[in-house]
Amino acid sequence: MMEQVTALGQNGLHTIRQFGKAGALLFRVMCYVPNFRKGFPLVLQQIYAEGVLSLLIILVSGLFIGMVVALQGYHTLAKFGASAELGPLVALSVARELGPVVTALLFAGRACSALTAEIGLMKATDQLASMEMMAVDPLRRVISPRLWAGFISMPLLTLIFNAVAIYGAYLVGVKWLGLDTGAFWSNMQSSVDFHADILNGIYKSIIFGLVITWIALHQGQDAVPTSAGIASATTRTVVHSSLAILGLDFVLTAMMIGGW
Amino acid sequence: MNNLVEINQLHFERQGRIIFDGIDIQIPRGKVTAIMGPSGSGKTTLLRLIGGQLAPSKGRILVDGQDVHRLNARELYTLRKRMGLLFQTGGLFTHLNVFENVAFPLREHTHLSESMLRNLVLIKLQMVGLRGARHLMPSELSGGMARRVALARAIVLDPALIMYDEPLSGQDPITMGILLKLIRLLNDHFNLTTIIVSHDVQETFSIADYAYVIADGRLIGQGQPMDINQDTSKQVQQFIHGLPDGPVPFHYPACSFDQDLLKGINE
Amino acid sequence: MLSQRTIETSVGLFLLAAMLALAILAFKVSGLTSFFQPEGYNVTAQFDDIGQLKVRGPVKIGGVLIGEVSQITLDPTTYRAIVTMRINSKVTDIPSDSSASILTAGLLGDNYIAITPMYSDHYLTNGSVIQETHSAMILEKLIGQFLFKIGNMGNEQQENHS
Numbered sequence: 001m002m003e004q005v006t007a008l009g010q011n012g013l014h015t016i017r018q019f020g021k022a023g024a025l026l027f028r029v030m031c032y033v034p035n036f037r038k039g040f041p042l043v044l045q046q047i048y049a050e051g052v053l054s055l056l057i058i059l060v061s062g063l064f065i066g067m068v069v070a071l072q073g074y075h076t077l078a079k080f081g082a083s084a085e086l087g088p089l090v091a092l093s094v095a096r097e098l099g100p101v102v103t104a105l106l107f108a109g110r111a112c113s114a115l116t117a118e119i120g121l122m123k124a125t126d127q128l129a130s131m132e133m134m135a136v137d138p139l140r141r142v143i144s145p146r147l148w149a150g151f152i153s154m155p156l157l158t159l160i161f162n163a164v165a166i167y168g169a170y171l172v173g174v175k176w177l178g179l180d181t182g183a184f185w186s187n188m189q190s191s192v193d194f195h196a197d198i199l200n201g202i203y204k205s206i207i208f209g210l211v212i213t214w215i216a217l218h219q220g221q222d223a224v225p226t227s228a229g230i231a232s233a234t235t236r237t238v239v240h241s242s243l244a245i246l247g248l249d250f251v252l253t254a255m256m257i258g259g260w
Numbered sequence: 261m262n263n264l265v266e267i268n269q270l271h272f273e274r275q276g277r278i279i280f281d282g283i284d285i286q287i288p289r290g291k292v293t294a295i296m297g298p299s300g301s302g303k304t305t306l307l308r309l310i311g312g313q314l315a316p317s318k319g320r321i322l323v324d325g326q327d328v329h330r331l332n333a334r335e336l337y338t339l340r341k342r343m344g345l346l347f348q349t350g351g352l353f354t355h356l357n358v359f360e361n362v363a364f365p366l367r368e369h370t371h372l373s374e375s376m377l378r379n380l381v382l383i384k385l386q387m388v389g390l391r392g393a394r395h396l397m398p399s400e401l402s403g404g405m406a407r408r409v410a411l412a413r414a415i416v417l418d419p420a421l422i423m424y425d426e427p428l429s430g431q432d433p434i435t436m437g438i439l440l441k442l443i444r445l446l447n448d449h450f451n452l453t454t455i456i457v458s459h460d461v462q463e464t465f466s467i468a469d470y471a472y473v474i475a476d477g478r479l480i481g482q483g484q485p486m487d488i489n490q491d492t493s494k495q496v497q498q499f500i501h502g503l504p505d506g507p508v509p510f511h512y513p514a515c516s517f518d519q520d521l522l523k524g525i526n527e
Numbered sequence: 528m529l530s531q532r533t534i535e536t537s538v539g540l541f542l543l544a545a546m547l548a549l550a551i552l553a554f555k556v557s558g559l560t561s562f563f564q565p566e567g568y569n570v571t572a573q574f575d576d577i578g579q580l581k582v583r584g585p586v587k588i589g590g591v592l593i594g595e596v597s598q599i600t601l602d603p604t605t606y607r608a609i610v611t612m613r614i615n616s617k618v619t620d621i622p623s624d625s626s627a628s629i630l631t632a633g634l635l636g637d638n639y640i641a642i643t644p645m646y647s648d649h650y651l652t653n654g655s656v657i658q659e660t661h662s663a664m665i666l667e668k669l670i671g672q673f674l675f676k677i678g679n680m681g682n683e684q685q686e687n688h689s
Contacts (some may be wrong), residue, residue: 055541122354126348127351130352156542160545188556
């Protein structure tokens with residue numbers, strides 16, 4: 001019994017220490033004033049690696065999610081004779097929740113796991129240590145551009161996801177199920193508020209982007225430099241990021257609905 | 261000052277284990293000094309301590325008169341520009357080709373024109389014999405070639421001190437010969453100070469001017485290679501001549517063999 | 528490693544796609560007509576009961592949106608609700624004796640303010656107060672009144688028969 005309590009205490013202390021390290025990492029990255037001339041191409045490269053290369057999965061997922069929500073929604077709304085509300089249903093679901101959350105989950109699985117693996121590997125093959133010994137700060141050269149890139153890419157990907165999902169819903173609702181185009185769009189426009197729905201979704205995605213990229217970079221930097229260590233760090237990134245997304249989503253939604 | 265690096269009374273502990281227990285080492289300028297010892301004696305850790313990546317529990321390390329661990333971040337980085345460290349794994353950047361790897365320190369720390377940079381990189385690559393391989397990616401290089409590229413990168417800023425971490429381990433005889441020749445050549449040609457950490461005794465002795473032998477966190481022998489070869493200490497003898505049994509026992513501690521066999525019947 | 532040129536181009540295209548998506552979302556999906564708060568003037572009205580009316584609820588004349596509710600406060604002395612409406616400055620000729628009622632959109636929809644124009648020559652300007660107001664219909668009160676009436680009719684019939 002006492003051993004379990006001790007173990008719990010040890011785990012708790014370990015978790016707090018991890019948070020401390022992660023916090024220190026974020027602090028140092030944020031406080032570093034970037035050298036735009038040198039740093040900008042690096043950030044650009046990372047936006048390519050994280051954002052552009054994630055486009056395919058975002059486009060495909062967005063399309064299918066929009067189509068599925070429209071299909072499912074139609075059948076339920078039709079029972080109430082409210083199938084004209086399909087447009088608002090999809091637009092609000094996607095803009096407020098599905099867009100930011102699903103994009104973040106996909107980003108965590110694709111880009112963030114790649115980030116952790118890459119940084120863990122750089123640590124294991126002494127690339128980071130070599131950089132340090134060459135008097136180049138790996139934080140500025142490797143970690144910081146990746147954090148900024150994640151922070152920038154996420155809202156962009158979410159915007160694209162939202163647009164594609166709504167288009168998918170349009171395809172299903174209007175082209176397939178035969179709803180009226182004009183009614184579809186005008187109902188949507190009258191129910192969706194730019195600031196409260198679309199922008200709030202984008203704010204969510206910005207926060208998600210920051211948090212999950214931060215988690216990925218911290219896990220990579222903290223990984224045990226063996227192949228098993230990197231594998232477990234990558235898994236941890238995806239799990240922690242996913243949980244963080246869902247938890248933050250609830251908190252942010254509560255704050256936003258509470259009316260701010 | 262005659263010694264580029266001075267290590268005084270170094271104590272270092274990690275996770276409760278004592279790695280160094282009061283070590284004094286002097287690295288004279290312009291010479292090749294070898295630091296040897298069995299696996300796990302902390303030789304790589306020593307290089308990291310000199311480079312300032314780790315901090316000692318007690319004692320101090322002076323590089324060119326400066327106490328490494330009292331420097332602030334900027335001074336430390338300035339000092340590091342004058343040191344080169346070649347890691348056991350090479351540490352080449354996997355996303356850059358050979359040319360870009362060697363050019364990396366130049367791009368980061370100097371504002372040289374492209375043509376000047378290109379010339380410098382080609383000169384260093386020529387020295388290690390890999391000028392023709394400059395467009396290959398690190399994944400396409402053999403282990404020995406990767407080490408040579410890392411060497412070129414380590415000297416591209418013309419450092420005063422260069423440290424090699426197990427440069428010869430796992431190499432075939434030809435590559436070993438090439439690396440040994442390069443290490444000595446670079447040291448003499450550029451008037452560098454070289455530290456080699458290794459446990460390839462005879463090969464390292466062939467190019468070292470002075471050697472230290474470390475075991476169990478202490479110095480157990482030092483001197484010129486031919487003097488160490490004749491050192492009478494049992495520990496040094498076992499290490500130098502590769503004797504399987506001696507102060508470092510062959511058998512892992514266990515109870516008597518007869519007892520174990522007899523117990524096995526009842527276990 | 529791709530050339531810097533390729534990377535820059537792809538990131539540029541990525542950014543463009545995202546901007547396009549933003550434009551679609553802004554104009555086609557949410558019907559944003561102008562990014563900035565439209566120019567407007569404030570008009571207030573007092574109600575006994577505002578029902579479910581919320582800030583940003585629509586203000587309409589004849590079903591056409593002309594503004595939105597910007598603030599709802601409670602008058603500490605009369606205990607009536609003071610509703611401040613921000614009317615679009617393009618709508619300049621609302622007679623000053625118009626009435627404001629709180630209606631429900633559809634059967635179960637949200638509440639909104641409907642302004643019924645009257646005949647005065649003076650118009651509402653910034654800071655005007657609408658005097659004639661009709662509070663929201665509270666369903667429970669209606670049901671209560673209905674039951675009361677039914678109860679009364681039943682009593683009258685009983686009295687008539689007896």
